[in-house]
Amino acid sequence: MITLTLKEQPAVPLEAEVLSPDRFAGLRHDEVRALPVYHGKRRLRLDDFFDIEGDCSDDVQIRGDLSRVKWIGRGMTRGRIRITGNAGMHLGAHMKGGIIEVSGNASDWVGGEMTGGLIHIRGNAGGQVGAAYRGSVSGMNRGTILIEGSAGIEVGMRMKRGIIAVRGPVRDFAGLQMKGGTLVLMGGAEIRTGAWMVRGTIISLKPIRLLPTFSLACTYHPPFMTIYSKHLQSLGFTVPYDAREGIYRRYNGDAAVPGKGEILVWEPQ
Amino acid sequence: MLRITGGKVYDPTNNVHGEIRDVCIANGRVVAQVEGGRTIDASGMVVFPGGVDVHTHVAGGALNFARGLIPEQHRQAAAIVRDNIRRAGMGGTTPTTFATGYLYAGMGWTTVNEAAVPILSAKHTHEELRDTPIVDKTCLVLMANNEIVLDLLEAGEIERARHVVAWNIWAAKAYGVKAVNPGGVAAWKWGKDAKSLSEPVEGYKKVTPAKIVSGLARIVDDLGLPHPVHLHCNNLGAPGNYTTTLETMKVLEANRAHMAHLQYHAYGGEDWFSIRSEAAPIADYFNAHRNLTTDAGAVLFGNTVTITADGPWQHLLHKLTGKKWANLDVENETGCGIVPYAYKEKNLVNAVQWAVGLELLLLINDPWRVFLTTDHPNGATFWRYPEIIQLLMDAEFRREQIKGLPAKARERIILPDLDRQYSLSDIAIITSAGPARALGLSQKGHLGVGADADVAIYDENKDIARMFAYPRYVIKGGEIVIEEGEMRHSVEGREFVVRPTYDEKIEEFIRPLFQQYYTMSFDNYPVEPERVHGLQIANCRLPK
Secondary structure, eight states: OEEEEESSOOSSOEEOTTOSHHHHTTOOHHHHHTOEEEETTEEEEGGGTEEEESOOOSEEEEESOBTTEEOTTTTOOSSEEEEESOBOTTTTTTOOSSEEEESSOBOSOTTTTOOSOEEEESSOOOSOTTOOOTTOSOOOEEEEEEESSOBOSSTTTTOOEEEEEESSOBOTTTTTTOOSSEEEESSOBOSOTTTTOOSOEEEESSOOOOOTTOEEEEEEOOHHHHHHHHHHHHTTOOOOHHHHTOEEEEEEEOTTTTOOEEEEEEEOO | OEEEESOEEEEGGGTEEEEEOOEEEETTEEESOOOSSEEEEOTTEEEEEOEEEEEEOOSSHHHHHHHHHOHHHHTTSOEEOOOSSOOOEEOSSSOOHHHHHHHHHTTTEEEEEEEEEOGGGHHHHHHHHHTSOSSEEEEEEEOTTOHHHHHHHHTTOHHHHHHHHHHHHHHHTOSEEEEESTTHHHHHTTTOOOOOTTSOOTTOSSOOHHHHHHHHHHHHHHHTOSSOEEEEOTTTTOTTTHHHHHHHHHHTTTSOEEETTGGGGOEESSSTTTOEEOHHHHHHHHHHOTTEEEEOOOOOSEEEEEEESOHHHHHHHHHHHOOOOEEEEETTTEEEEEEEEEEOTTSHHHHHHHHHHHHHHHHSOOGGGEEOOOTTTTSSOGGGHHHHHHHHHOHHHHHHHHTTSOHHHHHTOOGGGOOOOOOHHHHHIIIIIHHHHHHTOTTSSOOSTTSBOOEEEEEOOSOHHHHHHSOSEEEETTEEEEETTEEOOOOOOOEEEEOOOOOTTHHHHHHHHHHHHOSSOGGGSSOOGGGSTTEEEEOOOOOO
């Protein structure tokens, strides 16, 4: 195991895409310490900001308030990063595999354009979780993002495959231009959920305000809900039994695009 | 002072084809002899005149709009990190200004022609060209949808139209005249296009695309501009458009003309499913008519972004592909559309396009009249030219590539039957000597005494694409820019501009029209000569 402890929070954000098991692999302790990070326009060493203990390992533990440390786990393919504290923007962006766990909050763009792996955040997340970066055709394409707290705007924007589950409330435009995949909203959402969605599934366990371009199709029990809930349970994310086996109202949309997406809203009995 | 010794020199203008001889340079020019100074040993290398790009889009409002539209492509682009020589920048499909200069020079190209400038964004264009280092530049001003010019053609006032065009060229500090989809972009302002050469343009009674084409070609020749009218024909990209192209070439019989990116104008078939190559009839007609020059506008497979003043076509492309689209309306002058695009080898239409570009380069038998371009960035980015050179020089490699095309596409093209291979001399012609001659830049594209000392020196290598992608030395204006394959020095480029003669009183005619129809004040419109960095006035031939 390799443990990094932030010495003090940097005044301007630190770009630290080297914080990844892939980059640490095969490096001696002193080589890890010398890895480059960008502080503003200055190129500095990793050990200018972190106390580092241990040798190269797929198990990386990072301690401290990293809310100004960006790009942690960027493009990682394997191993595990455990963050005790908060994480900065672009956590696990372009991630392909492995696990990232955060005990505190994460900022915007968690898992942006990720293609595999698991990100589990115990606190709140910012906006654009699993989203497409500006200009890109699609966002997250496979992989799982679990958020125990709340999340910001544009969660799952243009996502193509994979699951995002949020226990707390999310803000506007969840599932904006969604192309596929599953978005589980356990704490409800603000307005314009599923706007311009083409395909994919948004599940809400709370009543939400729908756009007029979504129309009611039917009320039913989706059998996949049982299977998905069991899968999420195995990752340490519990869906209440009532919701797992419950009845949902199914809305089709977004007819403005026109799209073949669906929004399922739980009807507690 | 500099002497390049021991290299095989290719200087087709002066009838030198691979002879081992010295090239001597002093004061930025090629000279007969130098005493002392530095010597470059070019043994085992080939010595070319610096490349000249006759048709590219590297600066200005439209290109900058495209840069803004494709952040997703920038994220994949190669970064140029600032060092003692280079400014920071980015490569990719629409390189930044400084990077454009470094990338062209890094390939051995030393002169580029920015092919589409509306007068309204000419100031912006010249500012960007100023920041495009190393290469020398020219630019062409868009005229074929300028409503003041079209109104004069409608009224039959060709004499006054000539003065207006000449005034516009100088106002834009341009080098020549570009015509894009004549009449079609004006019609686009009504939501229409101009698909037939002989039908009046929307909003006009008499003006047809044919009249615009022949009118502008005549005006350009009468003004004695060094470069003929630079024409992007009607019906670009549409299946069956080769008939329009043939008709256009017939309309041009009495004048000189440069047919831009001919690949996009040589398709048969009725729709996207029946599209086929009609490069053969186009090339036959072209071979028989020596008043014409052309550039290939070749396509290579991969991601790019399409940029053109041809607004209606870009709207169609957006509808066809579902990709994002940006449209610019440039007041009374022209339009512009941007659509990101990916050419795919397994796509029937793209495969035919890829073949047509190469077919034209191989079927047009006079290399002095067909030049290497990709209509950057429309067909592919300019830094991929070495890949096309390899396809032209190596028929075996070409046949291998053809095998990757869909079977249906292979029935629609004649490329598999073409065995012609370009020699190094031919490559020197289509990349340098030919385009320089077509642009009327007598000091470019050759290594004779008095020529600008723009030289590219390549290692002789069986891997042709690699050889041309990484020159060993590049010399621009006598300064060594690239040495041992590495950039050692950056110099500033110049801009060539023409000042055709016109009646000064024409301003009295344009001013009231301008004040009535334009959003900007007349006095702010022309580009001041001080704004053009390294301005060089090129000579017009004496007007008839």
